[in-house]
Amino acid sequence: MGLLISAASIAILVTIGIVLSMVFETVHFFRIYDWTNFFFGSTWSPNFRGDSELAILPLLWGTLYISAVALLVAVPVGLFAAVYLAEFAGPRVRATAKPLLELLAGIPTIVYGLFALITVGPGLVQLFGEGGFFGVSWMAGASSVLTAGLVMGIMLIPFVSSLSDDIINAVPQSLRDGSLGLGATRSETIRQVVLPAALPGIVGAILLAASRAIGETMIVVMGAGAVAKISGNPFEAMTTITTRIVSQLTGDSDFTSPETLVAFALGISLFVLTLGLNLVALAVVRKYREQYE
Amino acid sequence: MTPRSRSLFAADPQIQSRKRADARFRLYGLAAILASLALLAVLLGTVIGNGLGAFQQSYLTLEVELLESKLDKTGNRDIEEIKKVTTFGYDPLLTAAAERLIETHNIQTDLRAKDIAKLLSKSAVSDLRDFVVADPSQIGSTVSFDFLVNARVDGYLKGRVTRESIADDKMISAEQLDAVDQLVAAGALVKRFNLDFILGSDASDQRPESAGIGTAMLGSLAMMLVVLVLTLPVGVAASIYLEEFAPKNRLTDLIEVNISNLAAVPSIVFGILGLAVFINILHLPMSAPLVGGLVLSLMTLPTIIISSRAAMKSVPPSIRDAALGVGASRMQAVFHHVLPLAAPGILTGTIIGLAQALGETAPLLLIGMVGFIASTAPETMGDALLAPNTALPAQIFEWAKRADPAFYERAWGGIIVLLVFLVAMNAIAILLRRRFERRW
Incomplete structure (x- = not known):
């Protein structure tokens, strides 16, 4: 019995381990680097002369921008796909389309990363680059917010669609019957009855997808670039929290320099950000489920 | 108000426009599905089109x-x-x-x-x-x-x-x-046909033609063994406790919330944990598949716990009641009756968890499984666990970073190998589910 209990508490130990390992090094980091500069500074330029500027804002901007592009792709497509699967599709279409969509979710992120690096990036340059298809020169290199965002959007489609599909299916049939009985068409029923009823759950699903996007690493490492800047142009390369964690912690790292230790501060910021989103999302979804059970 | 149509048999303009809106809406849904499937086809087409070349070599x-x-x-x-x-x-x-x-x-x-x-x-x-x-x-x-x-x-x-x-x-x-x-x-x-690509080792960046993925496969295999050995017993034990014995109190509530949150923590965070704990504190060797396996185990554990619990929950309470009724202890009821019936579900969940772990790259970057040439295959079991090695996805990333475009073909080829493994694992999981699934 004791064995069983200790196995169950490993999950808690892991969480404590994650938090402690990062807090410890983060405290270390803030002892040698001013925390106001980290949170409120506006430049990210690590170097080895010792006068690095390590501010999280440009990274946070890149992260949120790319995630927003990804959600802009994934939410409409995923939501419409879910509505179609749940409300219109016959059992046979459903039985083929749903597993195929979930196949997209089972593909490892390294595949999406390579797709962004070798196919989508150069493809976008051919469209928007110098001498490209549209005759504009908006894009200089293959790495950009758009490259990473589009590919990440593809990755998130099945995530949004399967969560929303479950939620739409959980809306009681009596609501639909009532609306259809009053003479509404199916699309009116969906837009004015089913979707509003499912809205909290769908918001929860989108929040979970956002947390996925923020924590995604391989696609942005291979598709987004390494330039930390705050800009509104989606054709420019930008960088994210996760890519900087990777670049500060790979290679020969010296665990006393702020350039390395900053990765732990970034890590804990990322952890807190995604944890917050997850907690809110789970609470929303749970509350919504209770409403109809 | 729009004027009513005079005949019952002709739809009036308002109805017509509502019907058109309905058809449009339906079309959007269909378009979304078709677009996603088209993207899937493009993705797989790109992988196969670019990667098949790696399986052939000129002599x-x-x-x-x-x-x-x-x-x-x-x-x-x-x-x-x-x-x-x-x-x-x-x-x-x-x-x-x-x-x-x-x-x-x-x-x-x-x-x-x-x-x-x-x-x-x-x-x-x-x-x-x-x-x-x-x-x-x-x-x-x-x-x-x-x-x-x-x-x-x-x-x-x-x-x-x-x-x-x-x-x-x-x-x-x-x-x-x-x-x-x-x-x-x-x-x-x-x-x-180039068997050396499947069985061989990585080569220096001057010789893309002789680079192979075999050593990386061994690295992945060693990691998967570690993950299996660690997560299956611990995951099953944890879910037995939570599903069958745990009292409903704040602590078990905390554990449950914790597990579902842990499943959604970005994988890179597990990499930071691995670097800080396994390498900096415990001084395990950098780039070792053992460390990779440990990190991936922590990541996979919540997945396995969640699916094992679902499998045990689907075993009807009447089975437990019958066992307890003929005098079995609660332990016996669980281990002799519930667990065997839940085993196919647990196994399916484990295979899917392993497949996820196999494709995971980000945490491996932080514990140093990228950035060197894994040119020699490990010879003993100890070597396979402790000697520096790479893993399938890490090797693919490494090739994608190299300057010579000939390595891109290698990377796509590596992805085909990785996808073949994933498809095989998922197929086994689906077969198991079909074969042993019982509806109560």
Whole structure:
């Protein structure tokens, strides 16, 4: 019995381990680097002369921008796909389309990363680059917010669609019957009855997808670039929290320099950000489920 | 109000527009599905289109005379003496063989034999040396040997390298390609299936043609073993406790919330944990599959706990009641009755968790499984766990970073290998579910 209990508490130990390992090094980091500069500074330029500027804002901007592009792709497509699967599709279409969509979710992120690096990036340059298809020169290199965002959007489609599909299916049939009985068409029923009823759950699903996007690493490492800047142009390369964690912690790292230790501060910021989103999302979804059970 | 239509049989304009809106809405849904499926097709098409080339490689057949005067000056076939001849000592043999190649196939070229020998891979001399060292009795004879050609020539045969693209290339010239065309026509230079890509080791960034993914597969296999050995018992034990014994209190509530949150923590965070705890505090070796396995175990554990719990929840309470009714203890009821019935579900969940872990890359970057050449395969089980190695997705990432575009083909090929494993694992999981699933 004791064995069983200790196995169950490993999950808690892991969480404590994650938090402690990062807090410890983060405290270390803030002892040698001013925390106001980290949170409120506006430049990210690590170097080895010792006068690095390590501010999280440009990274946070890149992260949120790319995630927003990804959600802009994934939410409409995923939501419409879910509505179609749940409300219109016959059992046979459903039985083929749903597993195929979930196949997209089972593909490892390294595949999406390579797709962004070798196919989508150069493809976008051919469209928007110098001498490209549209005759504009908006894009200089293959790495950009758009490259990473589009590919990440593809990755998130099945995530949004399967969560929303479950939620739409959980809306009681009596609501639909009532609306259809009053003479509404199916699309009116969906837009004015089913979707509003499912809205909290769908918001929860989108929040979970956002947390996925923020924590995604391989696609942005291979598709987004390494330039930390705050800009509104989606054709420019930008960088994210996760890519900087990777670049500060790979290679020969010296665990006393702020350039390395900053990765732990970034890590804990990322952890807190995604944890917050997850907690809110789970609470929303749970509350919504209770409403109809 | 829009005017009502006069007849019951003709729809009035308002109804018509509502119906059109309905059809449009339905079309949007269908378009979304088709768009996602099209994206899936494009993605898989890109992978297969770019990656299949890696499974084929071009070889040039040469008749090499293993001159005793070059390889074994003393003539007593002493293996130590033979080993002293470095790869430079083998260069003249290849040049001579290239000379003979030009004569026998009547190749029309202004190039010297030395430049024809340069069509071969940089690994050709060491392959030849390995052959001689392994079997010194061949010295003095003439052997027919299939050498890898370099990545440019291979790319030319595969259509990746064209005469336009090599204009500024120092590695190969148009005259060499002319010779290549004649060699292909003569049947000396052929493209065939390349088992070495699947079984071989990585090669330095000068020799993409001889890079293989076998060693990375061994690394992944070692990690998966660690994950399986650690997560299956712990995950099952945890879910037995939570599902069958746990009292409903704040602590178990906390554990449950914790597990579902842990499943959604970004994988890179587990990499930071691995670096901080396993490498900096416990001083386990960098790049070791053991560390990779430990990190992936922590990541996979929540997945396995969640699916095991679902499997145990689906076993009806009547089974437990019957066991308890005939006098079994609660432990016996669980271990003798509930667990065997839940086993297929648990197994399915475990395989899916392992498949997820197999494709995970980000945490492996932080514990150093990328950035070096995994050129030697581990020989013992201890080596497989503790010696630096890479893993399938890490090897793919490593190839994608290298400058020579010939490595991109390797990376896509590696993805095909990875996807074959994932498809196989998921197929097994689906079969298990179909075969053993019981509806109560």
